[in-house]
Amino acid sequence: MQGKSAKAFFKKNIMIIALIGVILGFYFGTGGKILLPQNINNLFSQNGYVFVLGTGMLLCILTGGNIDLSVGSVVCFTGGIGAVMMDRGMSAVLAVIVMLAVGLAIGLFQGFWIAYVSVPPFIATLAGMYAFRGLSNVVLNGYSIGVRNVGFLNVFGGGADCYIPDFIGGGKGLNLTCMIAGVVIAALFLILNIKTWITRKVKGYANESMAVELVKTGVIAVLIIYIAWKLAQFKGIPSVLLWILAVLLIYNYITQRTAIGRYLYAVGGNRKATELSGVNTKKVFLIAYANMGFLAGLAGILTLARAVQGNPTFGQGYEMDAIAACFIGGASAYGGIGNVYGTVVGAVLLGVINQGMSIMGVSTNYQSVIKGLVLLVAVLVDVVSKKKE
Numbered sequence: 001m002q003g004k005s006a007k008a009f010f011k012k013n014i015m016i017i018a019l020i021g022v023i024l025g026f027y028f029g030t031g032g033k034i035l036l037p038q039n040i041n042n043l044f045s046q047n048g049y050v051f052v053l054g055t056g057m058l059l060c061i062l063t064g065g066n067i068d069l070s071v072g073s074v075v076c077f078t079g080g081i082g083a084v085m086m087d088r089g090m091s092a093v094l095a096v097i098v099m100l101a102v103g104l105a106i107g108l109f110q111g112f113w114i115a116y117v118s119v120p121p122f123i124a125t126l127a128g129m130y131a132f133r134g135l136s137n138v139v140l141n142g143y144s145i146g147v148r149n150v151g152f153l154n155v156f157g158g159g160a161d162c163y164i165p166d167f168i169g170g171g172k173g174l175n176l177t178c179m180i181a182g183v184v185i186a187a188l189f190l191i192l193n194i195k196t197w198i199t200r201k202v203k204g205y206a207n208e209s210m211a212v213e214l215v216k217t218g219v220i221a222v223l224i225i226y227i228a229w230k231l232a233q234f235k236g237i238p239s240v241l242l243w244i245l246a247v248l249l250i251y252n253y254i255t256q257r258t259a260i261g262r263y264l265y266a267v268g269g270n271r272k273a274t275e276l277s278g279v280n281t282k283k284v285f286l287i288a289y290a291n292m293g294f295l296a297g298l299a300g301i302l303t304l305a306r307a308v309q310g311n312p313t314f315g316q317g318y319e320m321d322a323i324a325a326c327f328i329g330g331a332s333a334y335g336g337i338g339n340v341y342g343t344v345v346g347a348v349l350l351g352v353i354n355q356g357m358s359i360m361g362v363s364t365n366y367q368s369v370i371k372g373l374v375l376l377v378a379v380l381v382d383v384v385s386k387k388k389e
Contacts, residue, residue, distance in 0.1 A: 013216075014381065015328060015329060015330055015342065015345050015346065015349065015378065016345055018349065019345055019348060019349045019352070022349060022352055022353065022356070023035075023352055025356075026352060026353075026355075026356030026359075026360075029356065029360055030356060030359045030360055033359050034352070034355065034356050034359060035230070037230045037231065037233040037234035038234050039355060039359070040227060040230040040231060040234070041230075041231055041234045041235065041238060042355065043348070043351045043352070043355060044238060044240060044241045044244065045157060045238050045240055045241075045306065046306070046351070046354075046355075047347060047350070047351040047354075048157065048240040048241075048243065048244055048299075048302045048306070049075065049299040049302055049303055049318055049321075050318075050321045050322060050325050050347040050350060050351065051244045051247065051248065051325075051343075051344065051347045052243070052244065052247050052295050052298055052299045052302065053071050053075075053295060053296065053299050053318060053319070053321070053322035054321075054322045054325035054326055054329075054343045054346065054347050055247050055248060055251045055295060055340060055343055056068075056071070056291055056292040056294075056295035056296065056322070057071070057292065057319075057322040057323055057325075057326050057343075058251075058255075058326050058331055058338055058339075058340065058343050059251075059255070059264055059287075059288045059291055059292065060121070060288050060289060060292055061268075061323075061326050061327075061331045061332075061335060061338060062255075062264040062265055062267070062268045062288070062331070062335055062336060062337075062338055063264060063267050063268050063284065063285055063288050063335055064267065064268045064271065064334070064335035064336075065268070065332065065333045065334050065335045066114075066121040066122075066288075066335070067121065067122065067125070067319075067323050068110070068121065068125045068128075068289065068292045068319065069122065069125040069126050069128070069129045069319050070106070070110065070125040070126075070127075070128030070129040070131075070132060070296075070319070071292065071296045071299070071315075071318055071319045071322060072129070072133075072315035072316055072317060072318035072319045072320075073128065073129045073130075073131075073132035073133040073136065073315060074103060074106050074128070074132050074293060074296040074297070074300065074315075075296050075299045075300040075303055075314065075315035075318055076132070076133065076136040076300070076310075076311075076312065076313075076314045076315035076316075077102070077106075077132040077133075077135050077136045077139065077300070078099040078100075078102050078103050078296065078297045078300030078301070079099070079300035079301070079303050079304040079310050079314060079315070080136045080139040080140045080145070080310040080311075080312070081095075081098060081099060081102060081139055082095040082096070082098070082099045082147075082300065082301065082304050082310065083140070083145040083146075083147055083304060083309065083310025084139055084140070084145060084310070085098065086147055086148075086149050086152065087145050087146070087147075092149045092151055092152035095152070096152070096301055099297045099300055099301055100294060100297040100298060100301075101297070102297060103293045103294050103295070103296045103297020103298070103300065104290060104293050104294040104297065105293070106128065106132065106293040106296070106297075107289050107290040107291065107292050107293015107294055107296070108286070108289075108290045108293065109293075110124050110125055110128050110289050110293065111285060111286040111287075111288070111289030111290050111293075112286065114285055114286075114289055115282040115283070115284075115285035115286040115289070116282055116286075121289075129319070136312050136314075136315075137312045140310055140311070140312050142312060143312075144309045144310065144311045144312075145309060145310045146308060146309045147304060147305070147308050147309055147310070152305060153305050153308060154239065155239055155305075156239065156240065156243070156301055156302055156304075156305035156306075157238055157239045157240030157243070157302060157305050157306055158304075158305030158306050158307070158308050159305075162238060162239045162240070162305075163235040163236045163237060163238055163239065164177065164178070164236055164237040164239065164242070165177070165236075166178070166236055168180065173233070174232050174233060175231070175232040175233075175234075175235070175236035175237075176232070177236060177237075178228055178231050178232040178236040178237050179228055179229060179232045181228060181237065182224055182225050182227065182228020182229065182231075182232075183225055183228070185224055185228075186221040186222070186224040186225045186228075187221070189217070189220065189221055189224065190217055190218070190221045193213070193217045194213070194214070194217065197210065197213045240302055240305075240306070243298070243302060247295070247298070248340055248344060251340050252339070252340040252341070255339060255340060256339070260284070260287060263279050263281075263284045264284060264288065265336050265337075266279065266336075267279070267281050267284050267285070267335070267336075268332075268334070268335025268336030268337070269335070269336035270336075299318070300315075303315065321350060324346065324350060324371065324374075324375045325343055325346035325347040325349075325350055326338060326342075326343050326346060327346070327375060327378050327379055328345070328346035328349055328350065328374060328375060328378040329341075329342030329343045329344065329345045329346030329347070329349075330342035330345075330346075330378075331343070333379055346378075349374070350371065350374075353367070353370060353371060353374065354367060354371075357370070
């Protein structure tokens, strides 16, 4: 029994174990540079779009292994619109609203063809990838357009002061506001997870013992405090991290606690049975892709702020990073399986690999090779496990 439990635990947490192994490997390979405070900060700042797009992509994948190939182009298109609007003196607030609205409209447009006309998601979004890349060039007229709105840059993570101020102060080089926030978040995480485990135990469907749950939750809580400590040694909490956390928390709640979340898993598990139970599966598909467009608009805002300019080449390969983060994080290539926590693990793993290899001076060509192999291994684990079941 203990052997089976250990095997089940390893299978369930294989990517977390892999992430720890990769971090340790790069720690020794870079002489500890991978864990310097500035590099921890860059891990979130440079990969904010992966967390956001990966979360949206997860909802598409849950519907049956479907993907959205257009998100990189939509990021570029929405970012280009925002850059042009602010360059012409328009309000940053208006620009943000328009970027989100355009992203949502694109998602609804593509979702309509997928849900109600039965165009395969691969084809519909491939068409969108070409179309919106072309429209990005039209909007930007083939040139880069700089963003000079300081408020926009600071709020969305691109300005020199895009960090939450240290309201407490007095930390002698340590941002106490960041440190206290980390401790509070870790404590809340610990309490909520233990409370959830107790509820499951009372209802009779707790899969793990109290000891295992405490160890897992405790390790994550310590990790949260460690990250806060590292960020506190640099400049504190980057504003982009707040947007990442907001997206992750909201969509974790949606997927785990709401009816639409249950429908997404149900459609991916067995669409025919879900339809027979009275669920409007077409509406589920429409919501998944509309949501993907909306989050692509948000990723466009974060990318625009990070780069401090709109550029016709931005967003290339973003769709692949988002898809890889989901599959590496445990989402099934067949749909119906996956969660936001797993996507976070996948996004962090990709970020660590990118950053670690960059610090070590590895060619970008080899970086792509390694990321491709990691993705292949992750999908193979899913396929092999399905065959055994």
